[in-house]
Amino acid sequence: MKYLSALAATLFALAIWQGIVWITGLPKFILPGPALVAETWWQNRWLIAEHTWITAVEVVIGLAFGTVLGVVTALQLANSRAAQVLVQPMLVFTQALPVFALAPLLTLWLGYGLWSKVAMAVLIIYFPITSSFFDGLMRTPAGYLDLARTMQASKRSILWHIRIPAALPSLASGMRLAAVYAPIGAVIGEWVGSSQGLGYLMLLANGRAKTDLMFAAMLTLGLFSILLHLIVRRATARMAGEMR
Amino acid sequence: MTPAPDLTISGTATIDGATLFAPLTLNLGAGQWTCLLGGSGVGKTTVLRLIAGLDTGADFTGQIIASDGQAVADRVAYMAQDDLLLPWATVAQNISLGARLRGETVDLDRRTRLIERMRLQDHMTKKPAELSGGQRQRVALARTLMEDRPIVLLDEPFSALDARTRADMQDLAAEALQGRTVLLVTHDPGEAARLGQSIVVMTQQGLTPCEPPHAPAPRHVDDLETLETQGALLRLLREGAT
Structure with a gap:
């Protein structure tokens, strides 16, 4: 049922996309249709795979570092x-800054x-991970702490x-958010300066009016x-207490 | 377990300058069940938390003394209305939580005996969410017994249970905690009448000691004198509230 509804939603979105292409009659370098994008995607599958691999490595390393x-x-x-x-006000303040603006600097500091x-991905996911886990740690049910105190538990042992176990579901939701944000971070990093990765490929395709390839790369990133x-x-799932 | 001491708490508590309870003296007889009965907000839970050494948000002036002269707060076991079972730990792990928190080795034989005594042997590896309210409260009682402390503080532990389960738990707890100095804080006159070897009613005016029924606790739910005591206690509560 879940897969069926996902399939239906995908088909629906494709139909709207194709509909817009037909109705507006836009040239394919402005808005390519789904069929053309699929064809381009298939023709360039190895190129796209290669760049996806680069981005994936950046994202996974970024996720790992950011989480730790x-x-x-x-x-x-x-x-x-x-x-x-x-530290906390500083954290909130950094979150209010557009970290994208730092991307050129990062390239300057850490190279091409x-x-x-990785640093860009880390910057983007660091705050959601920190704040969700911290919130979880500060919201331990008071009754547990009372009980632990009557058992003469040390602060360290209570933590x-x-x-920590009581805060794991919060950390899990932070990590799930991070999984969606981290690719955006990596791609922004690639936009500013790189010679490989999906972000680079999108920029390259865009510059050469290969809009179909741009779309193919973008959809690959989305997937x-x-x-x-x-x-x-x-x-x-186990951390979030969804499995028993 | 060391022999259960007599306990005396005397003093007064204020919250932001307003009096929570006026100077009072409460005696907990050694190895006895004392029921502290009162409505909401009279400070009965504060009294219990003071003995347990927990934060109360109130300023307490007075003293808490054990008859053997030793410290009190590190010799108590605590059980609350919420069973406080850790949802990520199994029943067995929850029962031995104290030893785990103190970094001690768990006395597995003792734990197994308690699990059998609380009729939980079929649930050892389950998580608390898989248990009924009564089963969860039995796990909490086993965890309290596992601590093996001479002083046991019960903060309305049975009030969230249905009538039948509550009566079962009262019997089980009365039997299992025999010989310990027990303070049961409750708002249920029936519970106090069934379990109290000493009954004290707490109202805004202070503490009123009350004669417990003659039958040994836990008393039968339909014992005539117990029912009379229940009525008398309820009347005291209502008079105290006006």
Whole structure:
């Protein structure tokens, strides 16, 4: 049923797309139809696969670093009043800045290759991971803490055995968000400066009026993001308490 | 377990300068069930939390003394209305939570005996969400017993259960906690009349000690004197509220 409705929605979207192409009669370098995009995609499948691989590596490394960094930050924040006072406002402020503006700088600092894109992905997912896990750590049900105190548990033991497990569902939702954001970060990094990756391919195709290839690359990125989201969702199901 | 001590709490508590309870003295007899009966907001839970050494949000001036002169707060076991079972841990893990939190090795034999005593042997590896309310409260009781503390503080532990399960749990707890100094905080006159070896009614005016029925606790639900005591307690509660 779930797959059936997903299929129906996809067909519906394709129909609207094709409909717009027919009604407006736009030339194919402005708006290519689904059939042409599919054909281009198939002809360029190895090229697209190669660039997808590059982007995927950046995203996965970015996700891993961002998650570790976010988890460590959240634990530090939860453990120290001083850290909350000093670091938390800074975190919120950085979130209010358009991190995209940093992309050229990152290329300058970290070079043209992989690491400037990883850094961009990390920057984008760091805040959702940190804040969701931190919120979870601070919202431990008071009754659990009372119980642990009457059992003479140390602060460290309470953190390890009660606060962290109680916060795992929050961390899981942060990671699921991150799975959708991280590819955007990597692609922005590629736009600013790179010679490979889906972002680069999109920019290249756009510049040469190969709009069909641009669409093919963009849809591939979309599919990749959805796939990544599903994988992360599955991987975090136990954390989120959805499996028993 | 060390022998259960007598416990005396005396003092007064204020919240932001407003009096929560006026100077009072409450005695918990060694190895006895004391029922502290009162309506909502009279500070009976505060009294219990003070003994447990938990945050109350109130300023307490006074003292809490055990007859053997030793510290009180690290010799209590605590059970609340919410069973406080960790949803990610199994029944068995929840029962031995205390040892785990203190980094001690779990006494597995003792845990197995308690699981059997609470008739939970078919549920050991289940998560709390798979249990009924009564089963969950039995796990909470097993966890309390696993702590093996001379002083046991019960904060309305049975009030969320249906009437039949509640009566079953009262019997089970009364039997299992025998010989310990127990403080049961409750708003249910029937529960106090069934279980109290000493009954104290707490109202805005202070504490009123009340004669418990003669039959040994847990008393039969249809014991005449118990029912009379229940009525008398309810009358005291209502008079105290006006």
